[in-house]
Amino acid sequence: MNEKAIRFPLPNSEILKTLKAGDLVKLFGTIYTARDQAHKRLLKLLEEGKPLPFGIKNSAIYYCGPTPAREDGLFGSAGPTTSSRMDELTLPLLKAGLKAAIGKGGRHEKILRAFQEYGAVYFTTFGGAGAYLAKKIKSQKLIAFPDLGAEAIYELEVEDFPVIAAGNA
Amino acid sequence: MKAIDEAIFKEKFREQLIHANFQLREDVRVYFKNLRERVSQKQQKIVDIFIENSEIAFREKRALCQDTGYVQVFVRIGNRARIDFDLEKAINLSVKEVYQDCGLRKSLAYPLSRQNTSGNTPAFIDYEFCEGENLEVFIMLKGGGSENATKAELLLPTASLEEIESWVVKMVEKIGARACPPYLISVGIGGNLGKALYYSKKMLLEGIDEGGMDEEEKSLSENLLKKINALPIGFQGLQFGETAMSVKVRMIPCHIATLPIALSIGCNSVRQGRFIF
Incomplete structure (x- = not known):
């Protein structure tokens, strides 16, 4: 279990190719929260050929619905939700350039294969x-779908955010 | 008759609801501490994240898990306890206040529109009646991840013990790591499907080493624990430590034509509170 550091958005996806399943990785930089309902909306935008609320190329999505922001403007608690619920909603995002998803639990084999095909990685x-995990988030900004509350899309700046590579890129 | 005062009831309920969100169950904390002593250094680093998580949550009043759950309440009402206020209203109002005041996630939505109910209400309340003058309240916060892992089935009444065991093990295998292992697992067998589910959920309140099972239940629970912990899941799906911290079994009689069985999962961040009035 080697420890590596990766910054998002990626300059290119080369670094992901150095990862092996089981590697403990620390994430830095910008990632975006999106879970069930936000995925539905992102897919609809893609279907309609409309722009997404964030640059999806070389980006990472975090399956997370945090507790509300506290006085310091940061979330009190912000761990992962179950990734497999997003299995059927992931392929179009990979096609659009998504390079990583962060969540918890296993996923359907065909989705893990798709991550590999697109040179992307699923992290748990x-x-x-x-x-x-909330303490690894240094800033947050609501960027889309405010009516979804905890399920809205937030842009997060993370530092030292621990994940484990669930497959090889 | 003992009069139950509404204001004091609400105060105690609020206190326990807050406690549940910020404080890890003591037996689970002890389990983590013991686990770290018997795993590799690399695995220790991961277990330590969970120990640190419980310390941060308690110290900084941050929710142990962002999924602050739906609020399940079990109420036991003594026949000499007098409640002259609207108990359900008091519970729901307290839930709303606590989730608002403590910055907890409101996770309840209408089933089709998915519109948030905006107060983490309604709480799901079950009642039992008993002898005595006390009002006993058990609170359990159940996250969506572990709730989605609930399984129920109507087996054939001719099913063998082996078939019952293999159903449970197969279900846990299917759930894999998606409900945040190590798990507290409980199995309700018999009754009707509703009762089997009810007991499987209620038994999640029991401590890891707490007794209360009869010989037959205990023997099945021990076998299940062994078999489940032989599955390649383990701590957070990382194949070390245990998949299940405990397995509880409750059996009740059922109709001659049926064999209902229900499986409930408590995640590693099982959050509970209780008080007696």
Whole structure:
């Protein structure tokens, strides 16, 4: 289990190719939250040929619905949600250039294969460690679908955010 | 008769609901501490994240998990307890206040529109009646990940013990790591499907080493624990430690034509509170 550091958005996807399943990785930079309902809306935008609310090329999505922001403007708790619920909603995003998804639990084999085909990686992080993970988020900004509340899309700046590579790129 | 005062009831309920969100169950905390002593250094680093998580949550009043759950309440009402206020209203109002005041996630939505109910209500309340003058309240916060792992089935009444065991093990295998292992697992067998589910959920309140099972239940629970922990899941799906911290079994009689069985999963961040009035 080697420890590596990766910054998003990626300059290119070369670095992902150095990862092996089981590698502990620390993430830095900008990632975007999106879970069930936000995925539905992103897919609809893609279908209609409309622009997405963030640059999806070389980006990472975090399956997360945080608790509300506290006085310091940061989330109190922000751990991962179950990734497999997004299985049927992931392929169009990979096609559009998504390079990583972060969540918890296993996924359908065909989705893991799709990650590989698109040179992307599925990372798991720690389900049940929301307070710990929230402290790795240094800033947050609501960027789309405010009516979805916790399920809206937030742009996060993360530092030292621990994940485990679930497959090879 | 013992009069139950509404204001004091609400205060105690609020206190336990807050406690549940910020404080890890003591037996689970002890389990983590013991686990770190018997795993490799690399695995220790991961277990330590969970120990640190519980400390941060308690110290900084951050929710242990961002999924602050739906609020499941089990109420036991003594026949000499007098409640002259609207208990359900008091519970729901308290839930709304606590989730608002403590910055907790409101996770309840209408089933089709998916519109948020905006107060993490309604709480799901079950009642039991008993002898005595006390009002006993158990609170359980159940996240969506573990709730989605709930399984129920009507087996044939001729099913063998092996078939029952293999159904449970197969279901846990299917759930894999998606409900945040290590798990608390409980199995309700018999009754009707509703009762089997009810007991499987209620038994999640029991401590890892807490007794209360009869010989038959205990023997099945021990076999299940062994078999489940032989599955390649383990701590967070990382294949070390255990998949299940405990397995509880509750059996109740059922109709001669049926064999209902239900499986409920408590995640590693099982959050609970209780008080007696």
